Amino acid sequence: MKQLVVHNESEWTQAALLDDGRLIEFAAERLQEHGMAGSFYKGRIVNVLPGMQAAFVDIGLKKNAFLYIDDLLPAHTEKHPPEKPSIEQMARKGQQLLVQITKEPFGGKGARVTTHYSLPGRYLVYMPEADYVAVSKKISPESDRLRMKAFGEGIRRPGEGLILRTVAGGESEDKLAEDLDTLRLRWQEIVAASERVDAPKELYRDLDLAQRMIRDVYDPLTDELIVDDANQEGKLSAFVQEMLPGAEPRVRLHTESTPMFERYEVEQQLHRDFGRKIRLPGGGTLIWDQTEALTVVDVNTGKFTGADDSLETTVTDTNLEAAEEIARLLRLRDVGGIVIVDFIDMREEVNRMRVLERLRERLARDRTQSQIVGWTQLGLLEMTRKKVRESGAGLFYKVCPSCEGTGRIMIR
Template sequence: MSSLVLVNAREGTEIRVAVVRNDTLVDFFYERVRSYRPRVGDIYKARISSVDRSLDALFVDIGGERDGFLPRAHIRTLQNSRQPLTKFFRSGQTLNVQVVREESAQKGALLTTYISIPGRYLVLCPFEEGIKISRKITNDRVRQRLMNVVKDMVPEAYGFVIRTAAQEARKADLARDLQFIIRIYNRLKEKTKKAPAPSLLYSESDLAIRVIRDFLPSGNSRIVVDEPATYERMKAFLEEISPRLSKRLQLYKETTPLFDEFGVESAVESLMGRRIDLPSGGWLTIDITEGMVCVDVNTGSAKGETTEQTALQTNLEAVVELARQLHLRDLGGLIVVDLVDMKQRSNRKKVESRLRKALRQQKERFTMLPINSLGVLVMSRQKRREGALVPWSEKCRFCDGLGYSVSPVSHAAAALRQLQRYLANSQPRGVRLLLHPAVAEALFNNMRKTLARIEQQSSITVEVSLDSSLKPGTVQIVPL
């Protein structure tokens, strides 16, 4: 199936990638340029910070803001051992680890010692044996051909995985890819001997290269890039692993922004919104909390022959769109969906089947429970990284991510309480009250008499000054 891959890097501070199929946004990726946070796939020479017996895991310093987390199940050398970790490891030891999941605001990166280096068609697994092949390659003849070709060219000492993209690859393409990833691994081994701990041994490619390697759809897909240096890097990578794919690469030179030109900017911007409208007039809302993703489905203006039919139609549309949004926004963990109530069990089964079918088209693993008597569906979905929108956004400095903020009137009342608290413990001649402009306005409009009474009771003068750099809930009291 033909796809259009749009790579926007012109602004120089971020890389955005949109994959469009049949005029619909089907994939979106985002990355900040020169971000020094550990990325999935990065390999480090790390130093053990501590051995945690209660968690049966190691905390490992990889040079990030937080220590990485290395559970027993991810330690290759302990594959068949049940003895305590303290028997094998101690603080200060070094070992090579790879990032499996990026660090979040609360947790360090999840690590593994099962190191792998991906190419476009093959994945090198240096500490494993044998050749495996992607389950998505279902044609028996293709599977056998690829196994025979790869078996004849790969070193026996290493394990390899044949990726889905290899099903259309020629033998020469596979050979180039093999040499490419072996060169990377040889450089990594040499660097390990000399590098201190912690230090980065192998940096995962930036988003523009990873999209070609990991996500470029098969078929006659076209890649359009709007920044010359990024275009040259992508072209050089394609010519090294598969020269014939480089013909699909195109440099966009027009002044109109790339996503605007191809009509996807509004679809990308909508990913930041809570509400997603459905074709029949209903909508769903998505709220991301600390512990889960909460989804609510509403019928809105949708109308069917009966209430039950309206609920069924809305829910069927909602679960298809939900699966798409989970993929585009890269949301995972616990997901709770409050569907429109359906009385018939057969209709609930239809909705479950539709969601399961949509999720199976994605590579992330999931577990889904039946719709319960309250009309709630609970599921979990594999989370590979912190979420595509996290680096694109930041916590609201006014509401701290709650989605709601205290009203200016309430902030003004709290400011007066703080002033009275201050005056109860000190006797200045006067004070200057620094407030956010919205809070100061609420104070003057609603509490001028209260402020005058405080001045009279304390025999002081209160000057109110505006400071737009302050949070609405922040009050600064300066004695005069």
């Protein structure tokens, strides 16, 4: 059973997703500065950079947003011109346009924006100008996916695009159509607001943290929602009822004297899972080093000696366990960019494929897109994971100002 645990305090909302008591996702945001990803702005182009094929857009934040040419071209790749035009043909200084944030500002970088607009609902994602229908690969069997795609083609209007989410698989067509109507109306309101104002101006902000988590990962029929604030309990119960009319959500107010995150061991797991050295349940270890764009994970057998005398079996069992834990930690830490995993060397190709498939299977449970590139010539596993927001736990951890993250002391 999954539990969504939402903790509120004076300045913060924190949400932890537990699967049979094990932490698999964590997010946090300040009450006055809730997430920007997915929000719409009317922006003004302040600089066009031909050498980068990009433009900088003032949307009213401290740093100008970055708009790459691919995010100005049509969302449907089949409608792209044979040769990519110059950014100067697509954008000009002073031009005002409607943009949506796809990646929040973090570090020294501003937000990344696009004109490939999308509005997520409970069952589908509405893309007003995409002109195609896609169905979640997690919906099975293939006959259901084909049926869902045909239904999507039937309800969309010319030029519109839809992505049918995994949770749409078991729902009635009436509910899917209602979700689409709601998203269409929201889009019309955004466009109307854009026509009334001058840039820079925020037009629409996505749901707050707890509501996003409910929309994206919470199943009211099987999951439990636990909150420690009475006002939040009422607000979230009403949100679930509005999102899923007729549902009986399992929303519970935490009233025990023990703090909620302590009661469900959230803090304990965060401290353990965000360390540099993570112990695997079987005795192996992961050494986790992370930079802004690259994460390296080293797998070691540690104290794991295996169940028999075969070194290959011992190594493979450790790597399989590591693959599961790495997939969980990538999601929990919300790692983005390039990821390199140095699994323990395996001699047999069949074992390498078993480890690869185990990792791919576990990554499929992550709602953030990942791509496994494969094994390098040096025997390292290479993959990438999309980054949208700053890691929730990252807001509570910072680099030591004395050593700047090196953690080394000179020996004389």
